[in-house]
Amino acid sequence: MSEYVVEMKNIVKSFGEVRAVKEGQFNLKKGEIHSLIGENGAGKSTMMKLLYGMYPINEGEIYIKGEHMTKLDPKIAISHGIGMVHQEFMLVNELTVLENVILGFEPKKGMTIDFDKARKDVQHYIDQYNMEIQLDKKVSQISVGEAQRVEIIKTLMRGAEIIILDEPTAVLTPQETKKLFEILANLKAEGKSLVFISHKLNEVMEISDRISVMRQGTYMGTVNRDETSPLDLTKKMIGREVFLNIEKDYSKAGEKILEVQDVWVPSQKETSKIRGMSLCVRAGEIVGIAGIDGNGQSELIEAITGLRKVEKGAVILNGKNVTNKSPRKVREAGLAHIPEDRNTRGLNRTMSIEENLVAVELDKKPYTKGIFMNTAAQDKYSEEMVRQFDIRPTDYKLPTSSLSGGNAQKVVVAREVSMNKKLLVASQPTRGVDIGAIESIRNTLEKAKKQGAGVLLVSAELEEIISLSDRIIVIHEGEITGEMAASEANENNLGLLMMGGAKNTKQKGEEAS
Amino acid sequence: MSNSLKGFYKILITLVVALGIGAIFILAIGENPIAAYGALLKGALGTKLGLGNTIAGFTPLLLTSIAFAVAAKGGAFNVGVEGEVILGGITAAYIGVNWGFLPVPLLYLACFLGAMAVAAAWAFIPAVLKAYYNVSEVCVTILMNTVALYIGSYLVSGPMSAGTATPQSDPVLVTLPKIMKPSNANAGVFIAIVVVVLVILIVYKTKWGYKIRTVGTNPAFADYVGISSKKVFISTMLLSGMLGGIAGCIEVLGVYGYYLDNFAKDLGTNGMLAALIVKSNMTTTPFIALFLAVLKAGSMAMQQATDVPKSIVDTVSAIFIIIATMNFVVSLRTRRKAEKAAAEKRPQDPSSAGTEGKGGSK
Numbered sequence: 001m002s003e004y005v006v007e008m009k010n011i012v013k014s015f016g017e018v019r020a021v022k023e024g025q026f027n028l029k030k031g032e033i034h035s036l037i038g039e040n041g042a043g044k045s046t047m048m049k050l051l052y053g054m055y056p057i058n059e060g061e062i063y064i065k066g067e068h069m070t071k072l073d074p075k076i077a078i079s080h081g082i083g084m085v086h087q088e089f090m091l092v093n094e095l096t097v098l099e100n101v102i103l104g105f106e107p108k109k110g111m112t113i114d115f116d117k118a119r120k121d122v123q124h125y126i127d128q129y130n131m132e133i134q135l136d137k138k139v140s141q142i143s144v145g146e147a148q149r150v151e152i153i154k155t156l157m158r159g160a161e162i163i164i165l166d167e168p169t170a171v172l173t174p175q176e177t178k179k180l181f182e183i184l185a186n187l188k189a190e191g192k193s194l195v196f197i198s199h200k201l202n203e204v205m206e207i208s209d210r211i212s213v214m215r216q217g218t219y220m221g222t223v224n225r226d227e228t229s230p231l232d233l234t235k236k237m238i239g240r241e242v243f244l245n246i247e248k249d250y251s252k253a254g255e256k257i258l259e260v261q262d263v264w265v266p267s268q269k270e271t272s273k274i275r276g277m278s279l280c281v282r283a284g285e286i287v288g289i290a291g292i293d294g295n296g297q298s299e300l301i302e303a304i305t306g307l308r309k310v311e312k313g314a315v316i317l318n319g320k321n322v323t324n325k326s327p328r329k330v331r332e333a334g335l336a337h338i339p340e341d342r343n344t345r346g347l348n349r350t351m352s353i354e355e356n357l358v359a360v361e362l363d364k365k366p367y368t369k370g371i372f373m374n375t376a377a378q379d380k381y382s383e384e385m386v387r388q389f390d391i392r393p394t395d396y397k398l399p400t401s402s403l404s405g406g407n408a409q410k411v412v413v414a415r416e417v418s419m420n421k422k423l424l425v426a427s428q429p430t431r432g433v434d435i436g437a438i439e440s441i442r443n444t445l446e447k448a449k450k451q452g453a454g455v456l457l458v459s460a461e462l463e464e465i466i467s468l469s470d471r472i473i474v475i476h477e478g479e480i481t482g483e484m485a486a487s488e489a490n491e492n493n494l495g496l497l498m499m500g501g502a503k504n505t506k507q508k509g510e511e512a513s
Numbered sequence: 514m515s516n517s518l519k520g521f522y523k524i525l526i527t528l529v530v531a532l533g534i535g536a537i538f539i540l541a542i543g544e545n546p547i548a549a550y551g552a553l554l555k556g557a558l559g560t561k562l563g564l565g566n567t568i569a570g571f572t573p574l575l576l577t578s579i580a581f582a583v584a585a586k587g588g589a590f591n592v593g594v595e596g597e598v599i600l601g602g603i604t605a606a607y608i609g610v611n612w613g614f615l616p617v618p619l620l621y622l623a624c625f626l627g628a629m630a631v632a633a634a635w636a637f638i639p640a641v642l643k644a645y646y647n648v649s650e651v652c653v654t655i656l657m658n659t660v661a662l663y664i665g666s667y668l669v670s671g672p673m674s675a676g677t678a679t680p681q682s683d684p685v686l687v688t689l690p691k692i693m694k695p696s697n698a699n700a701g702v703f704i705a706i707v708v709v710v711l712v713i714l715i716v717y718k719t720k721w722g723y724k725i726r727t728v729g730t731n732p733a734f735a736d737y738v739g740i741s742s743k744k745v746f747i748s749t750m751l752l753s754g755m756l757g758g759i760a761g762c763i764e765v766l767g768v769y770g771y772y773l774d775n776f777a778k779d780l781g782t783n784g785m786l787a788a789l790i791v792k793s794n795m796t797t798t799p800f801i802a803l804f805l806a807v808l809k810a811g812s813m814a815m816q817q818a819t820d821v822p823k824s825i826v827d828t829v830s831a832i833f834i835i836i837a838t839m840n841f842v843v844s845l846r847t848r849r850k851a852e853k854a855a856a857e858k859r860p861q862d863p864s865s866a867g868t869e870g871k872g873g874s875k
Contacts, residue, residue, distance in 0.1 A: 305737075307736060307737060326739070326741065327736055327737060327738075327739045328739030328740070328741065331738075331739045332739075337737070339737055344731065344733045344734065345733050345734055345737045346734070346737070347734065348727055348730055348731040348734045348735075349730075349731070350730045350731070351726070351727070351730065355723070355727075359727065359734070359738040359740070360738045360739060362720055362723060362724075362740075363720060368720055371719045371720060371721065372718050372719050372720070373718060373719065373720055373723060
């Protein structure tokens with residue numbers, strides 16, 4: 001038996017046309033934490049899902065504990081001691097934590113479930129790894145961090161020796177992240193082998209023993225943590241020195257297009273999710289908002305675009321006060337908006353590409369003729385958009401539900417950008433789209449800026465924020481924790497601010513880099 | 514094009530299967546299904562009276578089914594069409610009886626406009642409750658149907674009573690001409706057809722229609738692009754209510770010549786069924802309405818000509834609806850499968866996949 005508990009060799013996996021993994025290599029030693037890093041869409045999650053048996057591989061070999069796996073599905077993977085904690089939790093909200101953990105293999109006592117035994121078993125793990133879990137609460141009542149611990153317990157209860165964590169920190173607050181890392185260290189001390197998927201370099205540097213890098217579906221190499229640096233990893237991840245040679249013409253920034261003055265915004269669940277944010281966007285600049293998902297980005301964007309009422313404060317767009325105005329009024333004042341959720345908000349999936357393209361301009365000439373729609377003009381416009389933004393397929397009468405993620409996003413971008421509005425708010429514009437579309441969408445934003453629009457960019461991708469923005473604003477738990485020119489920014493100083501740690505010591509944060 | 518053709522094809526098959534199962538029932542009671550269906554068809558279409566009855570039954574059904582379908586296009590499940598028919602009817606009766614000071618053409622217009630306005634106002638209530646207070650329009654409209662029924666009953670038993678034994682109003686001063694005496698078929702059918710064509714045009718060719726369809730399929734998208742989902746929802750319900758009101762007005766002016774208590778019984782429900790069978794497809798809904806009208810009109814003739822009770826017709830339409838809904842389920846499942854095969858992206862639930870996994874590592 002080799003020294004590896006998992007070996008994946010020469011893996012190839014395609015989804016339809018898209019080659020998600022072109023050449024994947026991965027191995028895992030017993031009792032190590034092995035990080036798998038790469039940009040979004042680099043194929044790291046896919047690799048691990050292949051190991052967990054969620055999809056069959058097209059080519060290559062997978063060995064688990066030296067055994068060549070010719071057939072693999074989650075059931076077989078679990079029986080070989082593999083557990084996976086997914087990005088989206090697989091828990092039943094209306095059941096208690098205990099019920100969730102034992103779901104599917106409940107200990108029986110005659111006809112009934114032996115809850116006492118179950119509780120004892122689960123408690124054993126909780127004590128062993130020092131996790132804080134309240135067994136009798138319903139899942140709907142516990143925090144995200146706790147739900148994640150429940151997921152980890154679940155894998156342990158199923159006898160997992162190898163635990164895959166798919167971007168576990170994306171949804172966590174810094175405190176919860178710290179707690180998670182303690183648990184991971186405990187698990188490692190107990191001899192479990194862990195795979196940690198992430199694109200956050202500081203976390204990877206903190207927790208890993210070894211680090212493997214993937215880029216565009218291809219394995220780029222494995223290094224020991226002690227022999228590498230974030231800069232080195234970044235080069236491997238992206239394939240070039242991204243941050244240094246971007247030429248940005250920032251001198252053109254003109255008058256203020258958007259001003260947000262001390263706004264307070266509630267979220268779905270809590271009041272004052274955003275507490276007193278002020279910022280401005282000028283003509284001809286891209287302002288990036290960096291922050292861990294769920295720290296108020298969505299609420300801020302919705303408040304600016306009129307989709308969410310603000311508690312207090314003001315939003316000024318193009319000199320007009322648009323605070324708490326309807327989305328239509330805000331759009332009339334000069335807003336274009338690429339929303340973060342393309343499937344529910346950005347597109348009407350059941351309607352055609354054309355109907356989606358004209359949605360915003362429907363009431364304006366030449367797309368309207370009296371009370372009727374001017375189909376000829378709409379056709380002409382759609383044809384132009386499909387050509388200009390390279391939307392495929394080109395038949396604009398097709399429903400948007402038939403489009404791939406990248407092309408669907410191009411429809412959204414085409415609609416919003418073609419109007420040449422003064423302010424373009426782009427929220428996660430490249431999330432979940434393929435590399436080609438990412439390139440074209442980024443170029444489009446750059447072009448909008450050159451033509452004098454102010455662009456407010458929100459992205460979970462630090463790399464995207466840094467390479468596109470002129471100015472970067474970092475937010476944490478509904479407050480602005482720092483602001484800097486993009487030229488001064490890097491993963492480290494932004495990361496620190498994103499953790500909220502250096503709220504009033506911006507200078508220190510920069511020095512620390 | 515090919516899609517709607519496919520739709521027709523599907524409905525046709527469903528129809529044949531439903532009639533087939535109905536035939537088994539007829540055989541079970543010892544009758545000849547072919548003779549029974551023959552009598553039904555002849556009764557509904559073969560005689561002048563029969564054809565007239567079919568048209569008379571078809572007219573309100575056409576309007577109520579489109580009223581339901583258009584509401585569904587805007588995302589509303591409007592069970593309240595029946596109440597809107599009743600109130601439209603009573604309003605038409607009131608104006609038709611009391612506004613004799615108007616010249617005749619204007620009186621016609623007043624009857625229709627009044628019926629539409631009152632019915633729309635009635636639909637406005639559940640619409641606002643839904644749009645601004647998120648109260649289920651289904652519950653509200655079901656309850657309001659009963660209220661509307663009693664308002665009508667009260668008015669024709671009390672203030673508007675003709676003083677006859679049956680609760681009804683005085684005869685109206687203007688009526689729609691009957692077209693196939695002695696049946697109840699009247700010129701209202703032409704009005705209904707024109708109205709339905711207009712509504713289909715509105716839904717598919719106008720900006721308002723575009724907004725209705727947008728809000729009906731994705732209100733979040735609508736709000737985001739600057740179409741107020743609340744306002745459009747309400748306007749859709751108003752349109753639906755108006756259609757109900759027109760149906761009520763035609764019944765009063767065309768069929769009875771006065772307001773007869775309980776005249777709208779089942780008109781709303783049957784219209785809803787017609788629309789539901791084809792998932793509120795605007796172009797096929799009228800044909801289903803026609804089919805239901807044929808069944809209804811022919812059932813009496815069938816009962817007279819053979820020993821098959823006319824309730825077999827209810828059985829057939831019930832089976833029709835069940836199969837049509839099942840069909841919906843089947844197509845949904847094939848779509849799911851197709852999606853899964855195409856994308857293969859949806860992560861499987863490990864808790865279900867791991868059902869047999871070894872629990873607890875001791």
